[in-house]
Amino acid sequence: MSRILAIASGLALLLLAACATTPAPPRAAAERPLTILVSIDAFRADYLDRGVTPNLSRLAAEGAHGAMRPSFPSKTFPNHYAIVTGLRPDRNGIVANNMTDPAIPGVVFSMSNEAAVVDARWWNEAEPIWVTAERAGKVTGTEFWPGSEAAIQGVRPHYFTHFNMATPSNDRVDQVLAWLDKPPAERPRFETLYFDIVDAAGHAYGPDSKEVNQAAATVDAAIGRLVDGLKARGIVANIVVVADHGMAAVSASRRVFIDDYVPKGAYHTLDMGPIGTIYPEPGREAEVKAALVGSHPHLECWERGRLPERLHYGHNPRTAPIFCLPQTGWVLTTHDAHARNPEGGEHGYDNASPEMAAVFVAAGPAFRHGVTLPTFDNVDVYPLLAKLVGVAPRPNDGKLTDLAPALAR
Ligand code: AMP
Numbered sequence: 001m002s003r004i005l006a007i008a009s010g011l012a013l014l015l016l017a018a019c020a021t022t023p024a025p026p027r028a029a030a031e032r033p034l035t036i037l038v039s040i041d042a043f044r045a046d047y048l049d050r051g052v053t054p055n056l057s058r059l060a061a062e063g064a065h066g067a068m069r070p071s072f073p074s075k076t077f078p079n080h081y082a083i084v085t086g087l088r089p090d091r092n093g094i095v096a097n098n099m100t101d102p103a104i105p106g107v108v109f110s111m112s113n114e115a116a117v118v119d120a121r122w123w124n125e126a127e128p129i130w131v132t133a134e135r136a137g138k139v140t141g142t143e144f145w146p147g148s149e150a151a152i153q154g155v156r157p158h159y160f161t162h163f164n165m166a167t168p169s170n171d172r173v174d175q176v177l178a179w180l181d182k183p184p185a186e187r188p189r190f191e192t193l194y195f196d197i198v199d200a201a202g203h204a205y206g207p208d209s210k211e212v213n214q215a216a217a218t219v220d221a222a223i224g225r226l227v228d229g230l231k232a233r234g235i236v237a238n239i240v241v242v243a244d245h246g247m248a249a250v251s252a253s254r255r256v257f258i259d260d261y262v263p264k265g266a267y268h269t270l271d272m273g274p275i276g277t278i279y280p281e282p283g284r285e286a287e288v289k290a291a292l293v294g295s296h297p298h299l300e301c302w303e304r305g306r307l308p309e310r311l312h313y314g315h316n317p318r319t320a321p322i323f324c325l326p327q328t329g330w331v332l333t334t335h336d337a338h339a340r341n342p343e344g345g346e347h348g349y350d351n352a353s354p355e356m357a358a359v360f361v362a363a364g365p366a367f368r369h370g371v372t373l374p375t376f377d378n379v380d381v382y383p384l385l386a387k388l389v390g391v392a393p394r395p396n397d398g399k400l401t402d403l404a405p406a407l408a409r
């Protein structure tokens with residue numbers, strides 16, 4: 001027994017000696033700043049220039065900002081998942097807000113289908129950054145993000161909240177801050193925060209409305225609350241603010257009526273408006289294809305697998321058999337449909353349209369001051385996040401080189 005004790009104390013002495021001679025790890029590695037990814041749904045890149053968002057403007061001046069090209073289609077779920085996986089919708093599996101999968105028969109995935117949103121089968125084609133971080137032993141917290149409620153590849157964020165559109169913007173910020181008040185070992189190293197009131201105002205009143213500016217100002221104040229809350233706690237963070245897409249004004253005079261081309265009973269659709277996903281009824285495939293595929297005034301339709309290469313879309317079996325894309329600002333509809341606001345706003349359009357450009361603002365110790373970036377693809381945000389969080393990025397469609405000018409050496 002005493003021999004074992006003697007060996008043990010000898011080992012302890014050796015360890016102490018080793019500690020005395022081994023240099024301490026560099027502080028930066030030991031204290032990697034927290035990363036917070038903030039999404040302001042439908043905050044178009046140029047909203048930053050409206051003079052209504054002083055906190056975002058301050059972050060942009062202290063860090064980097066630019067316009068980001070969303071992935072196609074410029075819809076909410078596909079783009080949120082592209083940002084946290086670095087894979088475009090065709091490869092991340094979230095090809096639309098509404099979709100079906102031949103491998104998941106009888107289910108229509110939609111944002112409001114709570115059973116589908118928490119079902120990992122829809123999300124498992126990609127690995128979001130919080131899963132990679134959790135696997136690397138880093139605590140993560142998500143105050144809303146598409147996919148965060150599912151156990152993707154068996155892993156959920158350490159902290160997450162079920163989506164609730166009614167949660168006020170400030171309460172979302174307070175939840176993100178509350179997780180940072182946990183004991184040190186339980187504090188997240190990566191957090192997400194999501195705001196949706198700018199999107200709601202954009203749809204209802206259009207991108208050029210005072211309501212959009214008011215919503216932008218409200219979210220901006222919430223971001224100010226976040227920055228102040230971090231400062232009060234002495235927490236250093238890299239804050240990356242993104243949007244999933246922009247917003248285009250639509251008008252009652254810019255409508256394409258699909259029933260002018262193909263009879264109603266010949267197909268069904270899961271999305272109609274700024275995009276159209278068309279599923280011919282059994283036996284009517286040839287008729288629908290002949291009527292729709294090709295160019296029409298203000299509308300173009302393609303078969304699955306035949307979309308232009310630059311859209312990187314239409315190969316995943318979850319994409320619709322026929323995909324229609326109106327010209328930006330035009331809406332695909334039927335003569336008997338009631339539009340939510342024919343003079344409001346829409347997104348989903350060609351991701352190269354300037355109206356679809358999304359905001360990007362990043363500030364914190366990882367970023368140089370006052371950098372304006374040329375337009376880049378939103379999948380580039382993922383390798384940036386991996387670098388900030390300190391995990392090896394999974395294979396992805398993004399390029400860190402596009403964002404390199406923003407990074408402090
Ligand atoms: P969109 O139809 O593409 O404009 O989608 C925007 C809407 O997506 C928002 O108004 C939210 O209601 C909804 N949304 C955003 N995040 C989530 C989520 N994590 N779960 C369910 N719905 C969401």
Ligand code: ZN
Pocket residue numbers: 041042075076077199244245
């Ligand atoms: Zn959105």
Ligand code: ZN
Pocket residue numbers: 042076199200203347
């Ligand atoms: Zn929207």
